Amino acid sequence: MKKKSFNKDLFTILPLVFSGLLCISVIFVLYQKHSASPEFDQQLSSLTTIFLSISGFLSAFILAYLALAVIDLKKNRSAGAGSLNTITQKMHDFRSIVELLLHSKMWLPGLKEYIDEEFENLTFFEVKEFYKGKSKLAIEFLQETHNYGETENLYLELKSLLMSNTRDKKVIDDINYPTIYNKDIVEKWLEHKCGSGLWYYFGFKYGVFKESLNLDAVFERHQDKIMTLANTIDSAAFEDSSFNEVFLSKLGEYMSKEVMPKLYQLQETMGSKLPRVIRSLYIIFLILVLFGVLLPVFYLLFNLPIISLIISYALVVSVIFYISTTLYQFLNSEMQS
Numbered sequence: 001m002k003k004k005s006f007n008k009d010l011f012t013i014l015p016l017v018f019s020g021l022l023c024i025s026v027i028f029v030l031y032q033k034h035s036a037s038p039e040f041d042q043q044l045s046s047l048t049t050i051f052l053s054i055s056g057f058l059s060a061f062i063l064a065y066l067a068l069a070v071i072d073l074k075k076n077r078s079a080g081a082g083s084l085n086t087i088t089q090k091m092h093d094f095r096s097i098v099e100l101l102l103h104s105k106m107w108l109p110g111l112k113e114y115i116d117e118e119f120e121n122l123t124f125f126e127v128k129e130f131y132k133g134k135s136k137l138a139i140e141f142l143q144e145t146h147n148y149g150e151t152e153n154l155y156l157e158l159k160s161l162l163m164s165n166t167r168d169k170k171v172i173d174d175i176n177y178p179t180i181y182n183k184d185i186v187e188k189w190l191e192h193k194c195g196s197g198l199w200y201y202f203g204f205k206y207g208v209f210k211e212s213l214n215l216d217a218v219f220e221r222h223q224d225k226i227m228t229l230a231n232t233i234d235s236a237a238f239e240d241s242s243f244n245e246v247f248l249s250k251l252g253e254y255m256s257k258e259v260m261p262k263l264y265q266l267q268e269t270m271g272s273k274l275p276r277v278i279r280s281l282y283i284i285f286l287i288l289v290l291f292g293v294l295l296p297v298f299y300l301l302f303n304l305p306i307i308s309l310i311i312s313y314a315l316v317v318s319v320i321f322y323i324s325t326t327l328y329q330f331l332n333s334e335m336q337s
Helices: 002-036 039-046 048-102 111-118 124-128 136-143 152-161 183-191 196-204 220-233 245-271 276-302 306-336
Strands: none
Touching: 002 039, 002 306, 039 048, 039 306, 048 152, 048 220, 048 245, 048 276, 048 306, 111 152, 124 136, 124 152, 152 183, 152 196, 183 245, 196 245, 220 245, 276 306
16 A cells, blocks of 8 residues: 555656756756857747747646536535535434433433443543543543443443534533534544444344343333434335334444445545645646746747746746656546546
């Protein structure tokens, strides 16, 4: 992977270095000819019209490509915005389910008070990252002898899903359902596989934890609401499900493997800057316009020194060389995107 990245960087840097060297060489050679032969200035001036045509054509072509690329990018982001809204709503519904579970009576007596009072400022993220040594409370929590069948971790995990920010320590009564989730909290959910605890406790290890998690204690109206929310999340996945340990296991797996990765990916896409290829082409476009079109025009209109024309020729020649040497790599990346 590192070798591939190194090769990619090398193919990007080498053409740039050689283009820079070519630019310096052309300036040196043309200036030498200018110093050695007075007639050379007239020869350069006579080529200005052709030079302007080439620079203008390349600038127009790149401008057209940039315009089409931005329009295509805007379309993709508009489509992505629709997908992001759908995924965000799934996350809203899941968090509503989590809230009902968290406030239900399925937990062992005393567990809520133990976590919410004795470890009021402790978060699931701090427990998972205890090895970083940033939270003494997390280390203290892990060193304690718990009497709740190890369901404390699940309770903390569900609490983390109701938080809106990584700096939050408590779950507020009025849960926040934002238009766009905070990127940092989504990253933490994904990093620590929040939601997968439902699969672990109610699926993989339910035989161990079933005495500590009483699903029958969840109010029937809340069970119905949970099933309605689950079918809103994905009617195909939860169509024939009933409120039981199998359903909760399936829900946790679905959210941690399907919804959260997509939520993070879509947020990354929507929040990303212009692709590097477009930024690079825009810089090339600017160089061509400034030094390939405007500078020669100003040379003709205002009788600028011949050195301005020499610099113009050298920069445009080096830009054309750079385009030629990176064209294959650019086309290859376009085919793969």
